[in-house]
Amino acid sequence: MTYINGGVTAAKGFTASGIHCGIRKNQTKKDLAMIKSDVRCNAAAVYTQNKVYGAPITVTRENISDGFAQAVIVNSGNANTCNADGVEKAEMMCDIAAKALGVDKTDIIVASTGVIGMTLDVTPIAESADKLASQMNPDGGTDAAEAIMTTDTISKEVAVEIELSGKTVTIGACCKGSGMIHPNMATMLCFITTDCAISSAMLQKALSSVVKDTFNMISVDGDTSTNDMVCIMANGKAENTVITEENADYENFRVALFALSVKLSRLIAGDGEGAQRLLECKVTGAPAEKTAKDIAKSIICSSLVKTAMFGSDANWGRILCAIGYTPGDFYVDCIDVYLSSRMGTVKVCEKGFGIEFSEDKAKEILLEDEINLLIEMNQGDYEATAWGCDLTYDYVKINGDYRT
């Protein structure tokens, strides 16, 4: 498997573009994107588990239920959620995209991200659709990635190549994250495209299998968004032998999709609202997979751990505290804790108790912008990794008055 340049248009037969249409007041910020495959794709998706979910989720779920899709329309600046006319507006977006792109409207994936509970004005979308459609091109992935950003500070694109049955298969994606990030069975907006020949059923199986260990293991602020969505479209243009069962090709595809998703997850966590540091928490030696995951997420979600990391403070007691309030059966008196970064590794806790360590070394390690918290539980063979970020002044600033 090889990482390559590019994103959502890296695979054969996909085009995209993004523009400022006027949903956002700031004219320098793109706010509307479309992604299209030349041909109809097999498709799969996972969605937020929040009981309050955006109207685009309702419409996309219906459109994708037959296992097919061909294009995406997505706006930033307005989540089209908790609006009485939300579904109607989401359907209008599908109509607009279908006409502009010459695609069946039931093959449109529609998504929105931004403020909740503000009526969406579709006029700027309708007025810009033809212009946007005319700009669709195989290098337009970056424009699309930029158009879905909200408080993200960097656009997020990843692409990988693998070989399946003698053919080069490409998977590419763009995503956005930043705030309200604590996915539960689904995640923020992520659009994945591939030229792999694979059935919708196997696509859904691979996606669901990958999401639970990647996007669902990120937390920026513990808030599960109402509009989370990861979708994947596969157009078969790589001409590999169609994957219709769990064979070696499926496994290779799944591993590549996993690697791509880990990279996107790390990008999202590291670019959490206000974040200065990416936190990766790896739990090993756990008595059960769920325990490993729950502990990793508990640590990543702790406001006290997150603020300590912001201050490069080796206050490992807070890590123990977050382990301790994790549900599940496990022993705390055999747990070791290490703080690590590219500057080195220091053991700060052994068998649940504090040990002597160099505060200077710990500080040096924690001043890096990528921190690894390693939890060796010494009571089993399961492991899990979660990703998050530090909690900073800027998180408070960004969210203290998001709407203005």
Add this chain to the structure above:
Amino acid sequence: MTYINGGVTAAKGFTASGIHCGIRKNQTKKDLAMIKSDVRCNAAAVYTQNKVYGAPITVTRENISDGFAQAVIVNSGNANTCNADGVEKAEMMCDIAAKALGVDKTDIIVASTGVIGMTLDVTPIAESADKLASQMNPDGGTDAAEAIMTTDTISKEVAVEIELSGKTVTIGACCKGSGMIHPNMATMLCFITTDCAISSAMLQKALSSVVKDTFNMISVDGDTSTNDMVCIMANGKAENTVITEENADYENFRVALFALSVKLSRLIAGDGEGAQRLLECKVTGAPAEKTAKDIAKSIICSSLVKTAMFGSDANWGRILCAIGYTPGDFYVDCIDVYLSSRMGTVKVCEKGFGIEFSEDKAKEILLEDEINLLIEMNQGDYEATAWGCDLTYDYVKINGDYRT
């Protein structure tokens, strides 16, 4: 029931004091307190549910298991948690207090609050115990309340009076909160004293019943501390008819204890680390008590709701979002949301959808330092209230480098 001045020494027969002994470097901060009853008390307590718990919890649980206690020794500045010699040190604190106060060492309640995982030096405690004991007096409650503060900005004392079988019964308390506040079946440090004549069993029943709707409904930062403890000592000096069953006197006592605990809970939430505003979330019309509680806590715990409140931003979509990711069976399409304070009330969401409201009025309401978030679910008769605070720059500042 009447609120009266005073705290943990308001009831007959209790004395207390607090001094700086040297555990904390800052000599202007008291760090050691003792509370004593003239006579042996019936006693009850609830503790943290964190699997990582402080050595003082282990020792107090053992000492109180017979239903009796007579005195409290408590230090701030060091939590005596995750230390290999923690239990030994906590027992030494009991010995020291027992000798200084002339009380049996198994009747000592010991508690500690402060940094986790730092070895506790008991020397300053041993050297100051006699001096502290000599200062014990019926007006010493405030000194004790001050000595248990960590990042608290105000000391917290409440006292109430009720009449039971023709006698005046007093309940008084002091507590500390501030950070790592998200109690689960127990809470931060709280010491309650009463001259009520009541059996240990009824005392435990009343305390457990009250804690679940008061201290367990607070959250400052979602982190359940390792050292949470609420204990109550009753010395019978009011000479009321002893309460040994769930009669009218028991209910009167329980209601007074509840009122006292609500006041303490509000004090703790409003003085959360860095807090500028007390948030009270009341959920009504819920289909089940657990749902009402879970939703109230979900809203109070949401970083996005907390930062919006910091910014006086009527971003009610975040409240809906936090309702939506609460577990349980309920409908979101009949929920109404109101923002309220002493400046008035504004309805911002009806049947799950946004409605027109005056942003100016909402801003005026949210600029107050006590905000009420009212959730009318319109699907049952259950209700619950939770307390929290806004998330501010100062929370990040305080916790970015707590140990230095």
